[in-house]
Structures are given as C-alpha cells and as structure tokens.
Amino acid sequence: MRTDAFALRHIGPSEDDLQKMLKTIGTETMEQLIFETIPDDIRLKSALNLEPAMTEYEFANHIKKLGDKNKMFQSYIGLGYHQAIIPAVIQRNIFENPGWYTAYTPYQAEIAQGRLEAILNFQTMVIELTGMEIANASLLDESTAAAEAMALLFDVRSREQKKNNVNKFFVSEEILPQTLSVLQTRSTPIGVELVIGNHEEFDFSNDFYGAILQYPGKFGQVYDYAGFIAKAKANEIKVAVAADILSLVKLTSPGEMGADVVLGTTQRFGIPLGYGGPHAAYFATKEEYKRSMPGRIIGVTVDTDGNRALRMALQTREQHIKRDKATSNICTAQVLLSVMAGMYAVYHGPKGLQYIANKVHASAVTLANELEKLGLYQINTAYFDTIVVKTAAKNVKAIAERNEVNFYYIDENTVSISLNETTSIADLNKIVAIFAEANGKQATTISELQNGNQIPASLERTSNFLQHDVFNKYHSETALMRYIKMLERKDLALNHSMISLGSCTMKLNAASEMLPLSMAQWNNIHPFAPLDQAQGYQEMLAKLEQQLNVITGFAGTTLQPNSGAQGEYAGLMVIRAYHQSRGDYHRNIALIPSSAHGTNPASAAMAGMQVVVTKTLDNGNIDVEDLREKAILHAANLSCLMVTYPSTHGVFESAIREITQIIHDNGGQVYMDGANMNAQVGLTNPATIGADVCHLNLHKTFAIPHGGGGPGVGPICVAPQLVPFLPTNPVIPTGGEQAITAISAAPWGSALVCLISYGYICMLGAEGLKKATEVAILNANYIKEKLNGHYDTLYSGEMGRAAHEMILECRPFKEKGIEVTDIAKRLMDYGFHAPTVSFPVAGTLMIEPTESENLEELDRFCDAMISIRKEIESATIENPNNILKNAPHTLMMVAADTWIYPYTREQAAFPLDYVAENKFWPTVRRADEAYGDRNLVCSCAPIEAYI
Structure with missing residues (x-):
C-alpha cells in the first residue's frame, strides 16, 4: 500500500472493500462494471495525457515554489478590489474550517440553522448600510450583480413602458470598466440598449427604463446623486447604484437618496483578494421587487412548535420552476464569503467599522x-x-x-x-x-x-446602522469564536457524514488542496496587477486550462465564469458569437430536453435564444425521434442543443453520438452540461460524445468545496471552432481573437479556488482520476444493489447499471400518507443530509455517493434508508402522528417532560446503534415554508425587539 499516494486518501473504499462491493453488485472486475455502464463506442482508447501524480508532500513544495513566483507588491489599484485584513478568528474558524466550507446549500433548513443565521446577519448588514428594504444571500461579483440589476429593472418596467418597448439603460461613464463589459455582454441578448454617458448631462428622456451609477466613481470622485435619482423618478426611470460598502459607513446611503437597487462587493470586509475571487457580491432592493430578485433570500419563519426558524424564502423564484421565464439563471450565492463578510461586521460592530x-x-x-x-x-x-x-x-x-x-x-x-x-x-x-x-x-x-x-x-452619513444585538456583543476573540462554534454545531456538513446529493457531487475537499488558499503569495494578489507580478498564477491557471482541455478532449478553456450557471451562459454566448461570425444571426433556437436542470432554459433565454423543449421517453432517455423531428423543423434557425451527460436521470444514453450528429447535420452546436462530469473523467469525454462546448462545475467534479452554497467555478471548455470567441476582460485582456465581452468581473474569475482543482488533478494524475470515476460509479451501483427490494430505482442503463447516481422511486408511499419530504426529514434523525429531493422527478430521491465515501459509510447510509423503509411500512394515511411525519426530532422535543407520540424517545432519536456514537441533533423542528413566505422577514429583528 503506497501511503504517500493521494488517491489512497481521496478514494474511500480500500482494495479489499472494492472486491466485496464488486461481488455484491454481481461483477468480477471494475472493467466489467464500466463496460456494463458506459457505451463502448464512447470509451476512451488511451489514458489521459497528464503528468504523473504528485504526492501530497510534493504538491505542497510545488505550490510553495509556484507561489513564490507571484510578487507581493502593495497594490493601490482599486477598481473595486482592495487589500483587506482577514481577522484571524474568522480565518481559522470559518475560512479554514470544514464545518463551514464543506456544507451544502441550506435546502434542508432544520440542519442548516447556523449557516442560515450567519447569512441573515449578512443580509441585515447589507440592508442597513445600503438603506434598502430587502437583500439577498449574495451574488457572484459586483459586475454580474450590476447585470442582474439591469435585468431586474427591465423586468419591473411599468405596463406602459413594456407596451412601448422602452429598452434603453443609461450607464454612467463612472462605472467600473469590468462592470461595463459584463453589462455589454448581458444587455444585447435580452433586448436592452446601453447608453453610456456623463450622468450630469443625462436628458431623462422617456426612452429609458433605468440607469446605473457608481458611488464613489471608478476613480474615487464622490457625487451627490439625490438630484439625479429624483429627476429619474419623475420620468419613470428606475436607478441602480453600485456602491463601495466600506464607504457607506461614512456616506449617505443610496437608499436614502431614493435608489431602487443597490449592489456591490463585500470583498473589503475581510475577504482575500485572491487574484479576483471568490468574493461575495451584495444585492439590495425594494420589497415590491422581491419576486424579481435574483439568487436566494434567507427568511425567518416558524417550526412545527411555533419556534423561530430560518430557511430559504420565496422558492418560486428558483429557476427550476420558472425555467425559460426566469429573469435570472443564478441559482447559487457566495455563501462562504458572505458568511465571512457578515462575521467581519459582527466582529467589528458599527463602531469598529x-x-x-x-x-x-x-x-x-x-x-x-x-x-x-x-x-x-x-x-x-x-x-x-x-x-x-x-x-x-x-x-x-x-x-x-x-x-x-x-x-x-x-x-x-x-x-x-x-x-x-x-x-x-x-x-x-x-x-x-x-x-x-x-x-x-x-x-x-x-x-x-x-x-x-x-x-x-x-453626503455625510447621519443614520444609524448595525444596532442589532448580534453586531454589538461579540467583539472579543473569545466571544466571536464561541458564537461561530455555536452556529457551526447547528449545521450538518461533510465533516459529520456523507451528503449523497444527486447532481451535486459532495466529495472530499482535501486539506492538502485547501492549504494554499491561506498563503499570502496566493491570496493577496490584485486581479489587475501586471502579469509579470503574477507569474505563479499565470503558470497555474494555464496548466489547469491545459489539464481541463486534456480531460474534456477540447482545444481551449476559459476559467472566467464563477459559477455553473455562469458557465452555461458563457457556453451559449460563445455559440451565439460563432454563429454570428458566419453571418447566421438568425440561429436562435435552443433544443432542451424536458428533463434538463432549470438553469438550462433560463440561461438560454438570457442568451437571447428561444427554447424548444424535446420529449423524454418513459425510461428517462431523450426521445431521439422527437429530437430529430424538431431539429429538422428548426434547421434554418437551430443554434444548439443543451444536453446533460450522463443524463439528468443518471444514465449513459447509448444514442448520444446519434443525438449530437443530428444537431450538427442541422447546423447547430452541442452544449453539454457538465453537472455529471464525475462519471466521465478518464473514461469518456465531451469531445468524444460529439459536444462542442461544455461547462465544468469545479465545485463538484474537481473538489472545490460547496461552502454552504458557494463558491463555485464554472469554466467552459470548447472545440477548436469556438476558441476564438472565449471571453476577454477590459483591464487585463484574455480569451480568443474574436473574444466576447466579459462574463464576470475578474480576468480569471475566482482564481484563488482554482488552486484546489489544480491540486486535485496534479495529485490524482491520469490513473487516479480514472479510478475516482470508476469508484464513483461503483459506489452508486453498490447503493442501488443494497437498496434493491426496499426501493425501486427509476432509471437504469441498457445493462441495468446506474451511472454515478440513481433516482429512488418514493411516490407509491403516498398511499401510506408519506411524502418524499418526510423521508428527507427523517434521515436527519439518522445523522444524514437528505439526497436531492424531487429533482429531476417530483416525489423521488436522487442519490450520488461520490468516490470519497468508504464502504462503512455507504453501509451506514443504506442501513438508515432500509430502516426508514420499515418505518414507512408501519405508517397509515389515517394516522399522521407517526415517526416520519414528526421528523426531525430535536433534543428539546426528546428531553421534554411530556411525550405524546406512539413510539419511544429512543426510536425517535436513536433508531440504529451507530447513531448513539455520534448523534447530530437538528436544532429546530420542521420549518413552515408557507408561513415564512406569507410573512417575509429577511433581516435580524429590529432593536426594539430586544427592549
């Protein structure tokens, strides 16, 4: 056993375990399993052409030497990026703490109350500093937040403006250059005309629906915008203000001037420069625009007992519901960074700021x-x-x-x-x-x-801010350390147990990959520093791009998109530019299977495309004949197909090459959604299946932690014909010879966390990457086999195999009054986060164990699922007072003097022996979603509540 091999530490099952698991699923060898899972005509014929795997020790030395090539200049460049001090108590207890960085998005509120409170603090901070009514849980960066503001104001135009197609948006010439570039990218496809000029000379004509101002201006001049905003309002023009958050401590807030949206970055609140990211943008607006607001909002509600609980509010804004009618494709936030920024405000308080x-x-x-x-x-x-x-x-x-x-x-x-x-x-x-x-x-x-x-x-600020108790009591390190720990204990993260979310790939985020993020040579470089000062970054990023080219089989990569949704959008915009370069301006039809993730149609709509949905067969596969029919019907205007592979249903469809050929025969390009790339690496690739562009979720397949809902990185890799169109940046040029304008603010997006994926690939090497994929497929099929007879698997490949994930059928349990949500909540009592609930099929669970989980953990999870299945058997629709409907069970509930339930406290809290060894207690009972949406509160209680 090579104890210095990183693959040994990353891949969960031992060699002995692998043999047992193969026997359980009825195969002799791993090669046989892969043959039964992946169509032979798309299998790679040779190993990935990557350098030999480094040990963890070798990588540590390598990354230190590479970091030393970055020059540690004092940067006074500004342009929205400023060196900041990360309080050590926040760096050690949040930034470097797997209890915070390995948590998933807080869809399961009952086991995410700590994170939710930290984000609520962030939202409160933003609301008070901006003088606005409502804020979201963060966006990706200042420039994309500005684009979201432009789109929101376009969406909320008056009936008269929509009728008259009022589509001009004024952009002050004081705007940051990178923000202007992103606005240019995002405006044209949705039919917005940008007009750039001096705000002091603006004529307020009724051709305009909105305007955006920079406060202070890009080179520091502070303007009084109150007069501009008042005149704009009188002419039915809504105004967004991009504001420096630290300046708002001293300046009159844009909200007090009458702004409709205020946005910016919170990077200077204790977040490292990191050569451009990740950083948490903020976005605040008026209560009346809450239904058009992008991203996520954390809101206050009550649980089953009427106690205060937090959860993600207004779920109807989520893209999987609105699809191509969505006003944004953003389905993520920069949670880890917003938690840090909010905690910076908690630590310093109003007087400290x-x-x-x-x-x-x-x-x-x-x-x-x-x-x-x-x-x-x-x-x-x-x-x-x-x-x-x-x-x-x-x-x-x-x-x-x-x-x-x-x-x-x-x-x-x-x-x-x-x-x-x-x-x-x-x-x-x-x-x-x-x-x-x-x-x-x-x-x-x-x-x-x-x-x-x-x-x-x-313009001097006279209004108070951050008067809430939370911002005024944790100013010693001891106090803040304990507050952070208290919140952490309320959250279930990967440092406690497996998070088996389908389509989300919650794998190990190895410490050796994470450590370089704390090195000053990496986290303290300004994104617009001259290239000769960032040679370490340039070498690392170029090498990572080359590695991703090899893995995908493509010719070029851009790392600029800073989320999966941004990657989708970037891929479609590159396809759009390619068609236009050939004079095919009319090609605007995007074919999208009905099973696709909701961000796919939302991204297509944002890219100015018209969505045509294609059918899915009963077995979950794409209906090839329906696709062919629609491709031929729309051949003259076909832009692309958006396809996920393996499919959203967790199956390698054998017709994939036929599908991609149909699109090419009819003049279109193929965009492959890389959400399921963890089942491809080293075994097949997007180029081999016939795709032209794919985005990759580095926060899934390539081991960047989810951080409670972000950071994410969504680079796109492209075939040779699309390389010329990869995006640029107006300050530090990047991309191709016919580059589209910027996708995000920084030239290389969230460059700092790209170190993690670079380390992952360097330490696994070609052999380790392939084995990781094989074990991810084995782990999924092992769970499928262990649960066989207890739960039906909805879709399988032609030889009965799942890919790296599978969908469990839970709809028949409705006969006993049990919904899939009840299973999700009951899993919390067993110490597990639920798999993906009701996606892509309502009433089902989608499970993806990843390669990182060992046999013991897989068995624990299967034991929990089987135990729950037995509990379902004893439930009846007539009597909803059962162990599943009452889940999760809190410590307060189990320790109460009275017990009114027809099962024991032990059955509720300790259903299997292993639970007692490492019990995780949900801190609230089931959160009431409807109550919270009817009574939307998304900030801390006002100071009066404490009196």
Missing part, C-alpha cells in the same frame, strides 16, 4: 495634503479612499515598481491611488517618497494621520 472607514479616509486626506506640498495637483473634489494625481505617470510607474508598489495609471499624466484598511503611515511615507523622487522633490515625513474631511456635509 467607523474606526476602519475613518482611518482609510484620513489616510487618503493625509496623502493628498502631503502630495500637494510637493506641488502635485489632486483633482477629486470629494472622495472617500481614492485620490487622482496629475503627474508624469511614466516616471512614477518606473519608481513605484522598483519599490514594489502598484498604482492605477489612467493616462500618461494621471495616476489613481486607492487606499485600504491595511495602509499604514509607513506605507504613506513610501508613496510620498515615490512621487517626490519622480518629480525631483524632497519628500516630507508623515508622523500621524490628519483629521481633514473631504466628504461634503450633504
């Missing part, structure tokens, strides 16, 4: 005054943290880089300097010395910060 904001502003004022002494002209008339200096930029740049300092050079005579919470007096003296040398002057020495104020009295 004021201290930080005052120090940043005082640093900017002091620097401006000292540069003035050198005869240098500072042109911002009002500013928070950024000053703009007139000087010979070329001279400054050469001296600054020699001193390991980055500024932003607007043009040859203008330099922008953005200060942050890490800026010290020594840093200010270094900056002054650089400008003095560049101008042949003698520098003065700063000994203390000056008290001047460059914010006009009319």
Whole structure:
C-alpha cells in the first residue's frame, strides 16, 4: 500500500472493500462494471495525457515554489478590489474550517440553522448600510450583480413602458470598466440598449427604463446623486447604484437618496483578494421587487412548535420552476464569503467599522495634503479612499515598481491611488517618497494621520446602522469564536457524514488542496496587477486550462465564469458569437430536453435564444425521434442543443453520438452540461460524445468545496471552432481573437479556488482520476444493489447499471400518507443530509455517493434508508402522528417532560446503534415554508425587539 499516494486518501473504499462491493453488485472486475455502464463506442482508447501524480508532500513544495513566483507588491489599484485584513478568528474558524466550507446549500433548513443565521446577519448588514428594504444571500461579483440589476429593472418596467418597448439603460461613464463589459455582454441578448454617458448631462428622456451609477466613481470622485435619482423618478426611470460598502459607513446611503437597487462587493470586509475571487457580491432592493430578485433570500419563519426558524424564502423564484421565464439563471450565492463578510461586521460592530472607514479616509486626506506640498495637483473634489494625481505617470510607474508598489495609471499624466484598511503611515511615507523622487522633490515625513474631511456635509452619513444585538456583543476573540462554534454545531456538513446529493457531487475537499488558499503569495494578489507580478498564477491557471482541455478532449478553456450557471451562459454566448461570425444571426433556437436542470432554459433565454423543449421517453432517455423531428423543423434557425451527460436521470444514453450528429447535420452546436462530469473523467469525454462546448462545475467534479452554497467555478471548455470567441476582460485582456465581452468581473474569475482543482488533478494524475470515476460509479451501483427490494430505482442503463447516481422511486408511499419530504426529514434523525429531493422527478430521491465515501459509510447510509423503509411500512394515511411525519426530532422535543407520540424517545432519536456514537441533533423542528413566505422577514429583528 503506497501511503504517500493521494488517491489512497481521496478514494474511500480500500482494495479489499472494492472486491466485496464488486461481488455484491454481481461483477468480477471494475472493467466489467464500466463496460456494463458506459457505451463502448464512447470509451476512451488511451489514458489521459497528464503528468504523473504528485504526492501530497510534493504538491505542497510545488505550490510553495509556484507561489513564490507571484510578487507581493502593495497594490493601490482599486477598481473595486482592495487589500483587506482577514481577522484571524474568522480565518481559522470559518475560512479554514470544514464545518463551514464543506456544507451544502441550506435546502434542508432544520440542519442548516447556523449557516442560515450567519447569512441573515449578512443580509441585515447589507440592508442597513445600503438603506434598502430587502437583500439577498449574495451574488457572484459586483459586475454580474450590476447585470442582474439591469435585468431586474427591465423586468419591473411599468405596463406602459413594456407596451412601448422602452429598452434603453443609461450607464454612467463612472462605472467600473469590468462592470461595463459584463453589462455589454448581458444587455444585447435580452433586448436592452446601453447608453453610456456623463450622468450630469443625462436628458431623462422617456426612452429609458433605468440607469446605473457608481458611488464613489471608478476613480474615487464622490457625487451627490439625490438630484439625479429624483429627476429619474419623475420620468419613470428606475436607478441602480453600485456602491463601495466600506464607504457607506461614512456616506449617505443610496437608499436614502431614493435608489431602487443597490449592489456591490463585500470583498473589503475581510475577504482575500485572491487574484479576483471568490468574493461575495451584495444585492439590495425594494420589497415590491422581491419576486424579481435574483439568487436566494434567507427568511425567518416558524417550526412545527411555533419556534423561530430560518430557511430559504420565496422558492418560486428558483429557476427550476420558472425555467425559460426566469429573469435570472443564478441559482447559487457566495455563501462562504458572505458568511465571512457578515462575521467581519459582527466582529467589528458599527463602531469598529467607523474606526476602519475613518482611518482609510484620513489616510487618503493625509496623502493628498502631503502630495500637494510637493506641488502635485489632486483633482477629486470629494472622495472617500481614492485620490487622482496629475503627474508624469511614466516616471512614477518606473519608481513605484522598483519599490514594489502598484498604482492605477489612467493616462500618461494621471495616476489613481486607492487606499485600504491595511495602509499604514509607513506605507504613506513610501508613496510620498515615490512621487517626490519622480518629480525631483524632497519628500516630507508623515508622523500621524490628519483629521481633514473631504466628504461634503450633504453626503455625510447621519443614520444609524448595525444596532442589532448580534453586531454589538461579540467583539472579543473569545466571544466571536464561541458564537461561530455555536452556529457551526447547528449545521450538518461533510465533516459529520456523507451528503449523497444527486447532481451535486459532495466529495472530499482535501486539506492538502485547501492549504494554499491561506498563503499570502496566493491570496493577496490584485486581479489587475501586471502579469509579470503574477507569474505563479499565470503558470497555474494555464496548466489547469491545459489539464481541463486534456480531460474534456477540447482545444481551449476559459476559467472566467464563477459559477455553473455562469458557465452555461458563457457556453451559449460563445455559440451565439460563432454563429454570428458566419453571418447566421438568425440561429436562435435552443433544443432542451424536458428533463434538463432549470438553469438550462433560463440561461438560454438570457442568451437571447428561444427554447424548444424535446420529449423524454418513459425510461428517462431523450426521445431521439422527437429530437430529430424538431431539429429538422428548426434547421434554418437551430443554434444548439443543451444536453446533460450522463443524463439528468443518471444514465449513459447509448444514442448520444446519434443525438449530437443530428444537431450538427442541422447546423447547430452541442452544449453539454457538465453537472455529471464525475462519471466521465478518464473514461469518456465531451469531445468524444460529439459536444462542442461544455461547462465544468469545479465545485463538484474537481473538489472545490460547496461552502454552504458557494463558491463555485464554472469554466467552459470548447472545440477548436469556438476558441476564438472565449471571453476577454477590459483591464487585463484574455480569451480568443474574436473574444466576447466579459462574463464576470475578474480576468480569471475566482482564481484563488482554482488552486484546489489544480491540486486535485496534479495529485490524482491520469490513473487516479480514472479510478475516482470508476469508484464513483461503483459506489452508486453498490447503493442501488443494497437498496434493491426496499426501493425501486427509476432509471437504469441498457445493462441495468446506474451511472454515478440513481433516482429512488418514493411516490407509491403516498398511499401510506408519506411524502418524499418526510423521508428527507427523517434521515436527519439518522445523522444524514437528505439526497436531492424531487429533482429531476417530483416525489423521488436522487442519490450520488461520490468516490470519497468508504464502504462503512455507504453501509451506514443504506442501513438508515432500509430502516426508514420499515418505518414507512408501519405508517397509515389515517394516522399522521407517526415517526416520519414528526421528523426531525430535536433534543428539546426528546428531553421534554411530556411525550405524546406512539413510539419511544429512543426510536425517535436513536433508531440504529451507530447513531448513539455520534448523534447530530437538528436544532429546530420542521420549518413552515408557507408561513415564512406569507410573512417575509429577511433581516435580524429590529432593536426594539430586544427592549
């Protein structure tokens, strides 16, 4: 046994266990199982061309050496990114803690109350700093949040505006360049016309439905937008404001000025730069727009006993319900990062945030005054943290880089300097010395910060914020550490038990992959730093792109999309650009099977495509004849097919090459949804099945943790004809020769967490990756066999095998009054998170064990499911007072003086022997979804509630 082989640590079952499992499912060898699972005509004929696997120790040394190639300059570039201090108590107890980073999205509220409370704190922080009525659980980055605002305001146009097709959206020229690029990408397909200009010269004509402003402007100028917003309102134009969140501690909030949407990034609230991400964007709006709001909202409700409980609210906004009628395809958030940002506000409280904001502003004022002494002209008339200096930029740049300092050079005579919470007096003296040398002057020495104020009295914040108890009681490290631990104990994550979610691939997020994220050489690089300062990143990202090309069989990759939904959208936009480059502007039909994930049709609609749904057969496969008929019918306008492979039903369809050929024969391209890539790696690939583009969920197949609902990364890999259209960035160009505009804010998206997938591939190598896929398929078929006779499996391949996941039929249990939700809630009493509930088929469970789970854990899960099946047998529709309907059972319930149930406390809480060894207690009983939606509350209780 090679104890230094990473595959041994990543893959759960031992060699002995594998033999037992193969025997259980009735096969002699792994090769036989794969032959019975994957059609032979799409099997890879040779091993993946990847470098030999590294040991964990070798990878640690490799990533340290690579990180040393990144230059640790002090960056004052700004443009929406600022160095921040991560409080050590948050770094150690959240960022580096698997109890927080391995949790799943909080769909099962009863075992996610800790995370839900942390996100509620985040939403409260956003609502109060922005002066708005409602906020969501975060979005992907500031630029995509701005695009969501543009789309939301388009959706909520007045009846008259919709009737007259009012479609112009004004964009202030003060907007961040990367945000403008994303707005350009997202506007055209949905029929929005952008008009970019000076907000002070805007004519407020009735051709416009909305506008977006930057506060402060991209180079730091603070404008009073109250007059603009009032005039806009008078002309039925709604206004979004992209606002720097730290500046809102000192500035009048956009909500108080009358804004309709406020958005931005919370990166400077204790989240590392990470060469561009992941960072949590924020999004706040008015209560009346809640049904059009993108992403997720955490809301307050009650449980079965009437006690306060939290859960995800307004589920009807989810894309799997609205599909192509959805106003957004965003189905995720940046939960881990929003938890960190919210906890930063909890730790510092209102007074602490004021201290930080005052120090940043005082640093900017002091620097401006000292540069003035050198005869240098500072042109911002009002500013928070950024000053703009007139000087010979070329001279400054050469001296600054020699001193390991980055500024932003607007043009040859203008330099922008953005200060942050890490800026010290020594840093200010270094900056002054650089400008003095560049101008042949003698520098003065700063000994203390000056008290001047460059914010006009009319814009100084007078309203209170963060008065709630939670922001005013955890300011010592001991107190915050205990608060974080209290919340963590309420959440079931992978550090407790298997999370067998179909389509979500909750696998091991190995510590050796995670450790580099805490290294300053990796987490402290500005995304717009010159490329020669980020050579370690450039090598790692280029290598990861090449590895993904090999794995998918494709020719090019972009890592820019920072979620799976963004990857879907990017893939479709690249297909759109390809057709247009050939003069085929009319190709806008997207064929999508009825079984597809709801983000597929939502993404197609956002890409300006018309969705045509194709039928699914009774066995779950695509109806090839219906597909052929529709492809021929729409041949003149066919843009693409969106297909998931293996299918959403967990089956390798043998007709896949015929399906892709039909699309190509009729002039279309094939987009493959990579949600189920964990069943392909090393055995087959998207190029082999005939796809042209696929997105990959690095937070699924390639081991980035889900973080409670994000971060995610959704790169796309493309065939040669699509490579020229891969997206660019306006500050640091990326992508192809005919690149589409930006998909997300940073050139390489959430670059920091790409280290995890890079490590995963480097340490597994070709052989380990293939084995991981094989074991994922084996684990699924082992569960299928163990549960056979207790639960029916809904779909299987032609030889009776599942892929890496399977769907259990639970609908017949309705005869006994038992719904699939009851099984999900009862699993909590056994210490497990439920599999995927009612997707893709209502009333079913979709199970995906992944390769990381060992035989012991698989057996524990199967024992729980079999035990629940016996409990279902004893249920009756006439008597709903049963163990499943009452699940989950809380400690308070079991320890209460009275017990009114027709089963014992032991049966409720300790149904199998193993549960007693490691009991997980849900902290609330079943959450009442309907009550919470009828009484929507998505922030902490007002201060009056504590009096």
